[in-house]
Amino acid sequence: METTPGAALVRAAQAGDRRALETLLGAYLPLVYNVVGRALNGHPDTDDVVQQTMLNAIQGLAGLREPERFRSWLISIAYRQIHELGRTRGAALARHRPLDDRAEAAHPIDDFAEATIVRLGLSGQRRALVEATRLLDRDSQRVIALWWQELAGSLTRAEVAAALALRAPHAAVRIHRARAQLDLARAVLVAWRADPRCPGLVAAARGRPGGRDRGGLPGLDGPDGPDGRYDPRWLRRLGRHVRDCELCGQWGRDLAPVERLLPGIALLPVPHALAGRLSALVGAGHGAGPALAAPAAGAARRLLRHLSAKHAAVGATALAAAAAVLVYAVFYQPGPDPAPAIAAPPPVTVPAAAGPTSATASPASASPSVSPPSATPSATVTAPVSGVTSADIFVATGGSDGGDGSIAHPYATLSKAVSVVRPGQTIALRGGLYRPTVPVTITTSGTSARRIVLSNYRDEHPVIDATGIPADKWYVTQQASYWTVRGLEIKDAPSHPYVCESCRSDIFTRLSIHDSGDSALILRGDSTTDNQVLDSDFYGNHDDATHGENADGLDLKFGSGTGNVVRRCRTFDNADDGVDFTEFTSPVTVEDVWSYGNGVNRWGIAGFTGDGDGFKLGGGDPAASVDHTVTGSAAWDNASYGFSENGNAGRLTLSIDTAYHNGSAGFAFTHSSSTLRGNLSLANAGSTGSATGAGDVMLGDAVTASGNSWNQSGWSVSALRSTDPAGARAARRPDGSLPATTFLTNTKDPAIGAPMS
Known part of the structure; x- marks a missing residue:
């Protein structure tokens, strides 16, 4: 160790x-x-x-x-x-x-809590989230307490699992269940406070333990049980009503994801x-x-x-x-840091890129002739922005690599910026369309205390068109650790747009990488350790020269290293697979990832050979035995399997995942001793041989499967709230979170299948 x-x-x-x-x-x-x-x-x-x-x-x-x-x-x-x-x-x-x-008369403790919330700026959905935690049972509160610290960066998933005395896959299931309870509690809370309040919800709240009925919200408007404790049965009762009621349900659908409210503890x-x-x-x-x-x-x-x-x-x-x-x-x-007072740069029109994350770019970056910033900063801006609000090094479409990298005299290329950056510094890309012709190599590492940040500036939208990179070169090759790469769009690279080799403790977030000639983002090599890929979209990549055989959305391949996590990403409409872990010999954690439409020949490629797995969780000759974990994720409309071990004989754990309308079995695990719990598989094409569950799954004898849709009777497509993927394919929300959708959620048992939130 x-x-x-x-x-x-x-x-x-x-x-x-x-x-x-x-x-x-x-x-x-x-x-x-x-x-x-x-x-x-x-x-x-x-x-x-x-x-x-x-x-x-x-x-x-x-x-x-x-x-x-x-x-x-x-x-x-x-x-x-x-x-x-x-x-x-x-x-x-x-x-x-x-x-x-x-x-009622105010309690001094409540007065203090209220004053502190006001003092620290807690309002809106964050305030409702805090209050909703009181509706949880004690065990869920304990799990959420640890998870909060994980999201804050104070604990790792391994440490959370150790505190819970569980293996990491089992801890992931516990966290997802507690999170689902918290989401339900939030929905109940906002429905209760709606104006007008649903009469059915009021009726569901009547009849309190001990014969009391004061018409309040159980758990928030006073103690419930005879010993003064909250009775968790009330959340189940009210939650059933909120889930089934169109009036109440609309309030919960507009709630921001918990993960977006908790950061910044x-x-x-x-x-x-x-x-x-x-x-x-x-x-x-x-x-x-x-x-x-x-x-x-x-x-x-x-x-x-x-x-x-x-x-x-x-x-x-x-x-x-x-x-x-x-x-x-x-x-x-x-709130963001004070923005320097600079002259407005001239506008630049950026062609809209294909895909749901495309957006019109903000005004282009400041040109080298822009006056220096004023010595007096402007007033603090309180509206949230997607990128950094201050930086040490600036890059702009109108800049010059002969400049000094300041906001008034920015560099023109990312290559120049990464060649001079030092630990603890931030590089900001101004909005506009960049057309590089020289590959970028990143070799300077940050440290755990002094990370290097590469980000868009404020809400500006930098688009990197890598068409001009030589076909035999990767656009970005990163061999450095402790970086945060955020808010970039990279498109049309002839080969790989972004490869991170033997990287450690890097964070890739809010990226859009698409329409390139090979896999969008690859993490590979030994010592690929403790990296995070978050809130990003990888789509439309296709390798025409090799007949669609290689272009995936996101890959962790040909390497090893523990602690790698993929969360809240979408990988879709790629020529080969959505997510591919071929020959990666260490466990990877995947949570809340959507992979769809992969392996379909959308480009008229001759002799097309794309596989089209949503999640390919193994591979190689021979395939390594690796205990990957996939939780809360969904695969639909892929040409082949939804979730496939692909020869991996390890102990994979798949929990509360959904496979729908894939070209082959939704879950294909025939060689491994995997554990599948709480998963949903419907309307998949199935397979021959040892397939079970009406063709939706293909499982070997060593697989442990319990509490899944195919282990129960009465499951059909009619149990789904929506089979229209339009909502799931929509643009991400302004905070970068996945779009709100009822697609693939069900009315039969919400504890089964991906939460899609």
Whole structure:
């Protein structure tokens, strides 16, 4: 296992290094406080659970044999303490009343929570999301608490799985189920607050436990059960009504995806009272050994000063109140940085590109003759934008590589920008149409603390037409780590438009790569580790010279490396496959990805040989045995299989996925010992041989399949809310999330099949 700087700090703390212990405590106390506080959802015992967690960690630190696992180990301790509190004090875990106005007398805790929400800018759907968490059962709250930290970048999926004491595939299923419950709770909440309110929903909320019926929303307008706890049966009851009611359902369809509301977590302030008790707490950990006892008190006092300074802006009153109760999960999306005052550049017309993500470009970039920015920045803009709002290096269609890369004198080419960029810097591409003739090679890496960012500028739309790149060259070859590549459209490359070789910890997000002569985005090579491909579209790629045999949407191929994740992407209308993992020998996690229309000869290619799998999860000669995980994803209208192991004999896990109207079986797993749970397969062409389930699946004897549509009776296309894919093929929402659609969702059992949200 690789040694990290955190591991070195842990070893130093184990050896009695005061500064190392101080750093560890300062780094991890806010994380533990947020995980515990969000899991307990405002319970006043939050401080006690955090305190006991830290004490247990201090006492066990000397015996930790794998220092590189410190964070995962610490969160596992916290999670056990949360369960212990639930076991010993279950009846005391009552929820507080809602944050909205009501005729009853205000509770001081609610007043504080409301004031804090206003202070940190929580409003609209984020506020509703926070309130909806109160409708969840405790187990779902605990899972969501960990998932929030994963989305915030504070925890990895492996660490979340370790805290849940599950394998990563099983943890993914738990997260998806909890997320589905949260989405349902949000839909119930907005339907309840609609004006006018649906009479059927009011009727469904009548008849409370113990014979009480005050006409409020169970779980938010007062305690429900006889012991003062919320009864989760109310969410199931009201959720059934909201799902089946056209009037109520319309409110939920307009909700932004949870993943788009959660990023930008503001860590909740660690209370003075808790930090103040930490000195005695660490001193109480002397049983861990003399190496840890000596520096404890001093480190805690320094940590108290650090935390007090760090959170001073929140206000003394808020900190004092937070010592009594943790505010419900507070999120805010910070406004963009102040925009420099620059002269408006001349407009440039950009031809519309094919595909749902095409858009008219914003005005073209500033030319080299634009006046320098004013010394006084303009007023802060609060509207969200898709790209960066400030940068160290600018590239513009009217620029010059002889310039200095400033916003007033931008470079003309991406090649120049990546040749001079250094760790911690940001490259911004201005809007307009770029026509490069020279390939780009990226070799400068960032670091975990100083990432390099390549992004569109604000809401401007840079379009890179790579037609001029030589046919035997890739347009972008990246051999660098710790990059974030965001908001670019790349089209018409004769060969591969973007290849990342042996990359580590790179993030590719909000990309549109299409109509090129080979696969759109490829991650390949050994040590391809901890990369993320998010919220991007890869489509229309076709390799005419090789008869459509190779051009996929997204590939992780010919390499190895753990921790790679693909989320909320679309791969469609490519000549070969949508997603291809041929000869990638390490597990990849796929979540909420749509792959459709692949393997169809749309270009009149002679001797067409495109395969047309939606998800090709293996391959090679011989194919490696790899335990990939695919959750919440959908494959439809592909020429061949929806989901295929393609010779992979590993233990793949597919959960709550949907295969519809594919040319061959929806799920084809004949060689592996895979696990398939909660999947939906309908209207696929099927296959001969060992096919089961009316031709929708093709499974071998070693496959474990349970709770899928083909394991039950009564499933047919009539159970689907919509079989029209137009909504799913529509443009992404302004925040980059997948479009809202009811396509392939069902009325029979919403727990089966992809959520399509």
